[in-house]
Amino acid sequence: MAVASIGEQPLVVIKDLYKHFPLKQAILDVIARKPALSVRAVDGVSLVIKQGETLGLVGESGCGKSTLAKAILRLEEPDKGTVLFNGKDITHISRQEFRGHRRHMQMVFQDPYSSLNPRLSVREMLIEAMTVHKVCAPKDAEARVAELMAMVGMNIAAADRFPGEFSGGQRQRLGIARALAVDPLFIIADEPVSALDVSIQAQVINLLQDLQENLHLTLLFVSHDLRVIRHITHRVAVMYLGKVVELAPTQELFERPLHPYTKVLAAAAPVLDPRVRHREYAIEGEPPSPIHIPTGCRFHPRCVRARDICKASEPELQEVAPGRTVACHFWGQ
Amino acid sequence: MEPATAPNAAGDLAPAPAPATASARVKRKSIPFWRKSLALNLGIIIVAFVFFVGFFPGLIAPYNPNTQNADLMLQAPSAAHILGTDNYGRDILSRVIWATRADLQIGLIGTAIPFVFGTLVGLLAGYYGGVIDQILMRLVDIVVAFPFIVLVIAIIAFLGPGIYNLYMAISLVGWVPYARIIRGEVLVAKNLDYVSAARVLGYSDWRIILRHILPNVLSSSIVYTAADVVFCMLAGASMGFLGLGVQPPTPEWGQAISEGRVFIARAWWLSTFPGFALVFVGTGFSLLGDGLSDLLRTKGR
Numbered sequence: 001m002a003v004a005s006i007g008e009q010p011l012v013v014i015k016d017l018y019k020h021f022p023l024k025q026a027i028l029d030v031i032a033r034k035p036a037l038s039v040r041a042v043d044g045v046s047l048v049i050k051q052g053e054t055l056g057l058v059g060e061s062g063c064g065k066s067t068l069a070k071a072i073l074r075l076e077e078p079d080k081g082t083v084l085f086n087g088k089d090i091t092h093i094s095r096q097e098f099r100g101h102r103r104h105m106q107m108v109f110q111d112p113y114s115s116l117n118p119r120l121s122v123r124e125m126l127i128e129a130m131t132v133h134k135v136c137a138p139k140d141a142e143a144r145v146a147e148l149m150a151m152v153g154m155n156i157a158a159a160d161r162f163p164g165e166f167s168g169g170q171r172q173r174l175g176i177a178r179a180l181a182v183d184p185l186f187i188i189a190d191e192p193v194s195a196l197d198v199s200i201q202a203q204v205i206n207l208l209q210d211l212q213e214n215l216h217l218t219l220l221f222v223s224h225d226l227r228v229i230r231h232i233t234h235r236v237a238v239m240y241l242g243k244v245v246e247l248a249p250t251q252e253l254f255e256r257p258l259h260p261y262t263k264v265l266a267a268a269a270p271v272l273d274p275r276v277r278h279r280e281y282a283i284e285g286e287p288p289s290p291i292h293i294p295t296g297c298r299f300h301p302r303c304v305r306a307r308d309i310c311k312a313s314e315p316e317l318q319e320v321a322p323g324r325t326v327a328c329h330f331w332g333q
Numbered sequence: 334m335e336p337a338t339a340p341n342a343a344g345d346l347a348p349a350p351a352p353a354t355a356s357a358r359v360k361r362k363s364i365p366f367w368r369k370s371l372a373l374n375l376g377i378i379i380v381a382f383v384f385f386v387g388f389f390p391g392l393i394a395p396y397n398p399n400t401q402n403a404d405l406m407l408q409a410p411s412a413a414h415i416l417g418t419d420n421y422g423r424d425i426l427s428r429v430i431w432a433t434r435a436d437l438q439i440g441l442i443g444t445a446i447p448f449v450f451g452t453l454v455g456l457l458a459g460y461y462g463g464v465i466d467q468i469l470m471r472l473v474d475i476v477v478a479f480p481f482i483v484l485v486i487a488i489i490a491f492l493g494p495g496i497y498n499l500y501m502a503i504s505l506v507g508w509v510p511y512a513r514i515i516r517g518e519v520l521v522a523k524n525l526d527y528v529s530a531a532r533v534l535g536y537s538d539w540r541i542i543l544r545h546i547l548p549n550v551l552s553s554s555i556v557y558t559a560a561d562v563v564f565c566m567l568a569g570a571s572m573g574f575l576g577l578g579v580q581p582p583t584p585e586w587g588q589a590i591s592e593g594r595v596f597i598a599r600a601w602w603l604s605t606f607p608g609f610a611l612v613f614v615g616t617g618f619s620l621l622g623d624g625l626s627d628l629l630r631t632k633g634r
Contacts, residue, residue: 070529073533075529075532075533098535099535099537100535101535102533102534102535103534103535105533106533106534107529107530107533109526109529109530110526111526114525114526114527115525115526115527115529115530116527116530117527117531117545117549118527118549119548119549120544120545128536128544129534132534132535132536132540133534133535175530178530178534182534
């Protein structure tokens with residue numbers, strides 16, 4: 001079905017996606033004809049996710065990573081733009097029609113304590129997903145529950161227990177099992193380990209990595225944790241205030257970041273080497289509000305290299321080397 | 334939450350602390366629910382007793398509640414008639430016991446129909462939001478704007494007195510609190526990740542609402558039903574008192590209180606004992622409600 005190695009075939013193509021959240025206006029402002037404000041969470045994102053790869057999506061809190069993830073799966077309806085899945089437009093079809101396609105794209109959620117229905121046992125939860133999409137014959141359902149539990153490293157004896165009886169790490173494994181129950185091609189993992197203890201994080205990360213390889217899954221891995229991103233992903237997209245500012249293979253991105261924001265991010269990541277003590281630079285200031293996005297390059301107020309042109313015109317994403325794109329006027333310097 | 338766990342927290346100190354969460358969980362489970370809440374115990378006992386009396390009044394009542402006896406009019410409580418007799422010479426104890434059936438029935442039916450209907454309205458308004466929510470909640474505002482009893486009286490005045498019209502009136506008014514409680518809980522629950530997960534899995538709206546939201550939002554309205562049974566019985570008794578509810582000669586507490594009102598100076602027992610019965614049953618259901626809410630709160634998610 002899928003290719004064993006990372007193909008060049010695109011599985012998910014995101015074209016110019018927008019999601020703005022309008023703010024409530026006071027009645028006087030409406031009368032005074034003040035322009036309506038909105039939070040521009042996703043502000044024109046284009047991205048290609050290739051079959052069989054793990055694409056990392058990284059950025060500060062509030063930069064729109066999670067909203068982008070939700071907009072792809074239409075948990076938030078995007079305002080504008082298109083998502084193609086396997087070449088088919090999934091944004092402009094009815095919700096009813098889209099439901100039939102949902103089994104191919106699944107999601108692993110951030111908070112393992114709210115992502116499992118407390119009233120359903122593990123078995124009920126998995127069988128429900130399988131029966132709704134007729135993934136297998138009813139008589140094979142039991143066998144598949146056992147298979148799924150084994151896949152995520154859980155004992156089959158746990159299948160009759162309820163979510164409240166599991167730890168955070170176990171719950172996250174169950175969340176992964178539920179996503180796998182419908183045999184998806186594409187999984188979005190939205191900060192899947194940031195709510196877990198550090199000691200558990202590695203286990204869940206490794207589990208996701210193994211599953212991705214063994215099942216030839218395509219994975220969009222959303223995280224703010226660069227160590228995790230570096231460990232698990234093949235390519236990384238860096239997001240800043242609703243836009244992708246740099247896209248590169250993981251190795252290259254960390255060795256030679258081109259966008260000044262990526263440089264700051266990479267430098268700010270803790271290095272687990274006692275000999276490395278100094279830091280080149282720390283980022284200054286808070287990220288600007290996604291309501292009042294700066295003119296020109298959205299990063300210029302915090303950028304050490306900002307010049308006049310950065311305030312005036314917004315740099316487009318340009319391909320600067322094979323497989324590397326960056327949105328900066330002075331990427332070469 | 335804290336008070337309920339306090340006794341076993343002390344007990345936890347004795348055995349060597351094994352994995353803390355596991356032992357706490359085992360401990361909590363090993364305490365039977367009836368030892369946690371005195372209110373719940375009393376409530377269950379009283380309500381069970383009331384149900385027994387309501388279902389089998391014939392086994393307990395010493396006399397036929399409708400047998401009149403001109404020789405025994407307005408007798409004070411005595412060994413033969415423990416609670417005395419009324420102006421037709423009927424045994425008051427027997428009438429109070431038989432009235433349990435009518436009043437319990439009003440309480441239960443008057444709660445069950447609004448519970449189902451209000452829950453449905455709350456689920457739809459909370460889940461779909463938007464125009465559906467606006468319309469349903471404005472309807473709720475209209476009903477809330479009138480006092481409960483006034484609206485019930487108005488509807489009965491329109492439909493005419495009698496037990497079925499009483500159910501109709503209570504049902505038309507009583508769904509509102511359920512709709513509000515459920516809607517509020519649904520607004521919270523529908524944004525939880527497990528509901529998002531259900532949507533990502535492509536489940537139908539009905540499946541999400543009934544299987545993933547409903548079981549997780551029911552607990553507070555179930556607690557409310559215990560109080561609501563009391564409201565409905567009181568409403569039923571009030572209508573009986575006003576002559577708009579259960580019609581004589583079927584025994585009913587409110588109607589009995591009303592009939593005894595004329596003789597209150599000469600024969601206090603006519604109105605007093607049906608009143609006590611109402612208080613007793615009301616207290617029982619209230620205790621049950623309190624105990625249930627304690628239990629559901631400590632159980633947590």
